[in-house]
Amino acid sequence: MDILNSLNDKQREAASHDQGPILVIAGAGTGKTKVLTHRTAYLIESGKAKPWEVLAITFTNKAANEMKDRISNLIDYPIDRMWIGTFHSICVRILRRFIDRIGYDKNFIIYDDDDQKTLIKDCIKELDLDPKYYSQSSIKEFISNEKNRRNSPDKYINENYSNYINRNKGEIYALYEKKLKASNALDFDDLIIKTLELFEKNEDVLNFYQDKFKYILVDEYQDTNNAQYKLIILLGRKKDGSSNVFVVGDEDQSIYGWRGADITNILNFENDFKGAKIVKLERNYRSTAVILNAANQVIKNNCQRKGKKLYTEQNEGNLIRIIETADERDEAFTIAALIRREHRENKIDYSQIALLYRTNAQSRALEEGLIGEGIPYKIVGGVKFYDRKEIKDIMAYLRLILNQKDDVSFDRIINVPRRKLGDKAREAISNYALENGLSKFEACFDFDKLGLQPSAAKSIESFVSVMEMLMIKKDVMPLSQFIINVIEDTGLKDMLLQDPSVEGRSRLENVDEFLSAAKDFEERYEENSLEDFLVHISLLSDLDKTAASNDVVTLMTVHSAKGLEFDTVFITGLEDGMFPSIHNDEEDNIEEERRLFYVAITRAKRMLYMTHARDRIRYGSHEMRMKSRFLDEIPQECIEESDSLAFGNKKLQQLEHRVARKTGFFADPAQEKDEVKPKLKESDFKLGDKVWHKLWGKGTVVQLKDDIIVIAFESKGIRNLNLEYAPIEKL
DNA sequence: TGCGTGCGGCTTTTT
DNA sequence: GCCGCACGCA
Numbered sequence: 058m059d060i061l062n063s064l065n066d067k068q069r070e071a072a073s074h075d076q077g078p079i080l081v082i083a084g085a086g087t088g089k090t091k092v093l094t095h096r097t098a099y100l101i102e103s104g105k106a107k108p109w110e111v112l113a114i115t116f117t118n119k120a121a122n123e124m125k126d127r128i129s130n131l132i133d134y135p136i137d138r139m140w141i142g143t144f145h146s147i148c149v150r151i152l153r154r155f156i157d158r159i160g161y162d163k164n165f166i167i168y169d170d171d172d173q174k175t176l177i178k179d180c181i182k183e184l185d186l187d188p189k190y191y192s193q194s195s196i197k198e199f200i201s202n203e204k205n206r207r208n209s210p211d212k213y214i215n216e217n218y219s220n221y222i223n224r225n226k227g228e229i230y231a232l233y234e235k236k237l238k239a240s241n242a243l244d245f246d247d248l249i250i251k252t253l254e255l256f257e258k259n260e261d262v263l264n265f266y267q268d269k270f271k272y273i274l275v276d277e278y279q280d281t282n283n284a285q286y287k288l289i290i291l292l293g294r295k296k297d298g299s300s301n302v303f304v305v306g307d308e309d310q311s312i313y314g315w316r317g318a319d320i321t322n323i324l325n326f327e328n329d330f331k332g333a334k335i336v337k338l339e340r341n342y343r344s345t346a347v348i349l350n351a352a353n354q355v356i357k358n359n360c361q362r363k364g365k366k367l368y369t370e371q372n373e374g375n376l377i378r379i380i381e382t383a384d385e386r387d388e389a390f391t392i393a394a395l396i397r398r399e400h401r402e403n404k405i406d407y408s409q410i411a412l413l414y415r416t417n418a419q420s421r422a423l424e425e426g427l428i429g430e431g432i433p434y435k436i437v438g439g440v441k442f443y444d445r446k447e448i449k450d451i452m453a454y455l456r457l458i459l460n461q462k463d464d465v466s467f468d469r470i471i472n473v474p475r476r477k478l479g480d481k482a483r484e485a486i487s488n489y490a491l492e493n494g495l496s497k498f499e500a501c502f503d504f505d506k507l508g509l510q511p512s513a514a515k516s517i518e519s520f521v522s523v524m525e526m527l528m529i530k531k532d533v534m535p536l537s538q539f540i541i542n543v544i545e546d547t548g549l550k551d552m553l554l555q556d557p558s559v560e561g562r563s564r565l566e567n568v569d570e571f572l573s574a575a576k577d578f579e580e581r582y583e584e585n586s587l588e589d590f591l592v593h594i595s596l597l598s599d600l601d602k603t604a605a606s607n608d609v610v611t612l613m614t615v616h617s618a619k620g621l622e623f624d625t626v627f628i629t630g631l632e633d634g635m636f637p638s639i640h641n642d643e644e645d646n647i648e649e650e651r652r653l654f655y656v657a658i659t660r661a662k663r664m665l666y667m668t669h670a671r672d673r674i675r676y677g678s679h680e681m682r683m684k685s686r687f688l689d690e691i692p693q694e695c696i697e698e699s700d701s702l703a704f705g706n707k708k709l710q711q712l713e714h715r716v717a718r719k720t721g722f723f724a725d726p727a728q729e730k731d732e733v734k735p736k737l738k739e740s741d742f743k744l745g746d747k748v749w750h751k752l753w754g755k756g757t758v759v760q761l762k763d764d765i766i767v768i769a770f771e772s773k774g775i776r777n778l779n780l781e782y783a784p785i786e787k788l
Numbered sequence: 789t790g791c792g793t794g795c796g797g798c799t800t801t802t803t
Numbered sequence: 804g805c806c807g808c809a810c811g812c813a
Binding site: 116117118143144145170189192194245248280312313315316415416417418438472475477478479480481596614615616617635638639640641649653675676 | 797799
């Protein structure tokens, strides 16, 4: 069959597999997506399955969209009838249809991270617990864990009754669940959990979907958590004992353990699905031999793996450059200078260059370097578009209009824009709501019974009448038109217009962008109600918007980079405590950090740079840093180490000196004068000369070319230095 | 009720 | 070094 022609033997073996469970271990860059898409196309083209009988699950919308695009290039079927999506979006689709079976309203809303935290904060306050002992983030993690383990609050409280702290955590969990339910809201975990619950309590629904989905494909199987795993089992194991589950994954790229992903799901696949076939894809089509060699050697240090070794038929390629810099500013400027060089001399598009880091906080310094050199860039992640205050405000209005039980949204906007409704009014509303079993917004309809000052009651009255009008408008206007009405009628627009600051203007621009997103959604989808739009946004991540952008450098965390590839990659901040993160120092976690490093390495096709700083500012103060232990796991023959000075440009040098003066780290003022001494020339040295370096001491000249001098230091190994700037003396 | 100030805690990664 | 919170004043 034509569709399978472009695959290699292993890929074809996987893609054309017929009946029964199969696990495809697909190393980085081995054509995983190709196998998934070609298999799907093959199933349909060969008549084994109708398009609507295939369920393909991915982890990101971006991956889902890419799959759809690529499949539609392979076959002629309309792909919109196929179920291709993330775990979360697939579950929403099922819940939208059947959630009333487990006591929810079909127009439920989805609470994101932020909403969750707000709700948790309310719970802690309501239970009168000290936020010092119960932080929002730890409680959030706790609740998520318990949910995914499928422990109910009651069960947890019973089991931990004697432990005061844990019992209280259980109480928070219980109240949180109660409030969620009352708001007719689901959090991210619920999307999966409630689908499980639906299936478990309604055999007919489960049977319906089991019959419907003749073939199930799961991408990134190593990242499934307990609940997702159960979902696959439920849908995948048919009543007649058969199971056409096709999972693709790579245990070496399992990097979401902290989010509940369970690497044993992939390691134990054969036990869960008896008679499973296993295919390993090990031929890499992405990277040079040097890069692959480094990746293989690094990941070899892990124990939790099935083991595989990537190979390539590409040539050796460039050595990996490891660069030590003075601090994070030096790091940023060095990288910027190198990017310029790659762009100019090697004609590498900016869009083919990525800067990776362990934590989002690192992006700021890097950004400054790029700005300094005038290099265009974009940042993936960090503060997401839909997380911006002005956008969240509009969303809160939209959600409240849709679902009057949404207390979190109500609290957000009741005094935005200012309506002179402060703590007093809020308290009165909240009390009345509690006494009468209403949501806060519903309570507002009884504005004359709340026992408020006349002015406050009047304010609520006008708020309610605006909202009532909007609830009517919702059903008679196209989406984007309606949202414009919301922004104008509620006074949000005037509020933004009144702010003349730069931030104010950018907020207005964001609102405009939001409106065009709504317009776009309205035109693109047939199911374009407000409900649909809100779901769409809730499940969207920043990553999904990265595809269509112009020639700019990409900055992102290593996590975000999974699944992507670039010609040139910079892995930054390779210092102990940073990468690996100080939080993941124990044995188990260090393996996940190593996998993360492995993911980072394998993003690079041609050129890989790694940087680490000696000194980095964290929490506002300087910290000395050691280079990452992971760097020592890369074979010597793959790397070329140097100091940032080897790439010296004017800016960098000035910077270096400013740093020196400020911190006294480099040199004392007396030494600084040395810099004025005549520049060194190539002819000043010959191979084998002994030299003295200000920082690294004694060394021997081993190579000289174009103003770059390579010196073997007794303590520091081989370094490249720029003759023009290197602080060295002939001995 | 709204706004300014000062203090403390915190950063891992995100569908 | 930033954000959120508590407190105090107009």
